[in-house]
Amino acid sequence: MKTPLFHFRHVTKRFGDRVLLNIDEFVVNAGVCMLITGDNGAGKTTLLKIVSGLVKPDSAKVQVKDAVLSWSKARVKIQRNLVYLHQDPYMLDTTVERNIAYGLRLHKEPRAHLYDTVADALRWARLDHLAHRNARSLSGGEKQRVALTRARIVNPSVLALDEPTTNMDQQSRISTYQLIDALRNEGMAILVASHDQTGLTPIADHHTQLVGGKLVNVEPAFKRSRATKVTRFPG
Amino acid sequence: MESLTDASLKALSLLVSGDAELWAIISISFGVSFQAILYTTPPALLTAYALAHFEFPGRRTLVSLFHTLLAVPAVVVGLTLYLLLSRSGPFGDLKLLFTQTAMVLGQMVLSFPILVAMGHSALQSADQRVWETAYTLGAPPLRAMFTVMHEVRYGLFAAVIAAFGRIIAEVGCSMMVGGNILNYTRNITTAIALETSKGQFAQGIALGIVLLVLALVLNYSLSTLRHRLAMQA
Numbered sequence: 001m002k003t004p005l006f007h008f009r010h011v012t013k014r015f016g017d018r019v020l021l022n023i024d025e026f027v028v029n030a031g032v033c034m035l036i037t038g039d040n041g042a043g044k045t046t047l048l049k050i051v052s053g054l055v056k057p058d059s060a061k062v063q064v065k066d067a068v069l070s071w072s073k074a075r076v077k078i079q080r081n082l083v084y085l086h087q088d089p090y091m092l093d094t095t096v097e098r099n100i101a102y103g104l105r106l107h108k109e110p111r112a113h114l115y116d117t118v119a120d121a122l123r124w125a126r127l128d129h130l131a132h133r134n135a136r137s138l139s140g141g142e143k144q145r146v147a148l149t150r151a152r153i154v155n156p157s158v159l160a161l162d163e164p165t166t167n168m169d170q171q172s173r174i175s176t177y178q179l180i181d182a183l184r185n186e187g188m189a190i191l192v193a194s195h196d197q198t199g200l201t202p203i204a205d206h207h208t209q210l211v212g213g214k215l216v217n218v219e220p221a222f223k224r225s226r227a228t229k230v231t232r233f234p235g
Numbered sequence: 236m237e238s239l240t241d242a243s244l245k246a247l248s249l250l251v252s253g254d255a256e257l258w259a260i261i262s263i264s265f266g267v268s269f270q271a272i273l274y275t276t277p278p279a280l281l282t283a284y285a286l287a288h289f290e291f292p293g294r295r296t297l298v299s300l301f302h303t304l305l306a307v308p309a310v311v312v313g314l315t316l317y318l319l320l321s322r323s324g325p326f327g328d329l330k331l332l333f334t335q336t337a338m339v340l341g342q343m344v345l346s347f348p349i350l351v352a353m354g355h356s357a358l359q360s361a362d363q364r365v366w367e368t369a370y371t372l373g374a375p376p377l378r379a380m381f382t383v384m385h386e387v388r389y390g391l392f393a394a395v396i397a398a399f400g401r402i403i404a405e406v407g408c409s410m411m412v413g414g415n416i417l418n419y420t421r422n423i424t425t426a427i428a429l430e431t432s433k434g435q436f437a438q439g440i441a442l443g444i445v446l447l448v449l450a451l452v453l454n455y456s457l458s459t460l461r462h463r464l465a466m467q468a
Contacts, residue, residue: 079373103372106375151372
């Protein structure tokens with residue numbers, strides 16, 4: 001059975017006279033990957049940022065377990081459980097290793113343990129050869145992998161990805177799909193806003209489309225076993 | 236009156252021979268200005284961050300006000316502080332007039348708008364994604380602020396250097412609230428003014444050389460930081 005982590009209700013956001021979002025219900029379930037598609041300017045990024053606690057909606061209620069909270073109050077709980085990744089992830093002006101360690105430092109991980117954990121994470125993402133490079137000098141695909149690893153290391157329940165494969169070559173795209181699939185297999189809930197339906201539909205459990213500020217289910221999502229998922233992306 | 240060549244040679248000899256009076260003046264100058272920058276930088280950068288990061292009524296007016304305060308003459312700050320600290324002023328009981336503390340206060344007032352205005356420009360140019368990345372990875376607001384400041388550190392260093400350059404070279408405020416007392420409140424600029432008025436140019440030239448070297452070092456540091464800023468962009 002799916003466990004709802006965050007249940008958003010009556011989410012509205014206006015920009016001037018334009019109602020960008022008017023969503024009755026949006027549920028983030030544990031371990032589920034949801035693909036959100038929509039035209040340019042449909043509000044995918046705004047929705048993801050509202051869900052991630054980064055953009056204040058005009059109205060929204062959030063149910064966390066049994067408590068129904070205002071968005072502002074739920075924000076703290078969201079921050080503890082969800083990591084948002086930008087379309088073009090921001091790399092701090094330091095090494096790849098220190099970028100990945102950033103979240104762990106915030107959680108006051110002991111220094112000795114910290115770099116072992118970071119080294120493991122670098123190996124997991126096959127980034128160990130780039131550990132001491134300045135993260136800003138990396139390619140788009142490498143930056144996305146660093147950002148995914150930097151998010152994974154803080155062990156969130158939910159990962160919100162905004163257009164994770166835009167402007168990537170085929171190889172980088174495949175490697176990003178593999179990482180997203182691996183994160184999903186680790187039990188992380190994943191929200192992906194993307195135009196890239198072909199590559200991401202196989203990973204997604206649900207596909208929903210943002211039309212006129214409302215979410216519309218796109219059925220059926222590609223259903224498959226976890227074993228087949230990994231083999232779809234040879235690398 | 237001694238010739239310019241004689242005075243210049245004497246100035247160099249004063250500098251290299253480690254003349255006690257000259258080096259006391261230099262050390263007072265640096266001590267006062269370092270203290271002023273040290274105490275002003277944290278609140279000024281916090282103000283700059285608040286102006287760059289938060290939306291609140293009157294924010295634009297405050298930004299304009301700080302830009303306007305950049306042009307306030309040092310003597311006006313000196314005069315205001317003099318009136319406040321003089322015996323008949325509201326803070327006369329503190330007996331701060333003609334002390335180094337009064338000079339530090341004056342230089343703090345002078346450097347605050349520079350640090351806020353330049354710091355605000357640097358922080359406003361910071362990518363919105365820095366704060367969002369820090370926040371989403373679990374940073375509390377204060378830590379997220381430090382992350383943003385770290386990312387625009389060259390711009391903030393440039394603000395500190397520019398403010399230091401302004402206060403160490405100002406004369407009006409230090410003269411009025413410091414009183415130019417030897418070995419206590421006489422700094423480089425007030426000493427130059429005094430020695431020149433006495434027709435004793437050697438010490439004035441020596442101190443002028445120190446200020447010029449300092450200006451060179453500060454400008455070189457600023458251009459290096461600007462180069463790094465351009466590389467960062």
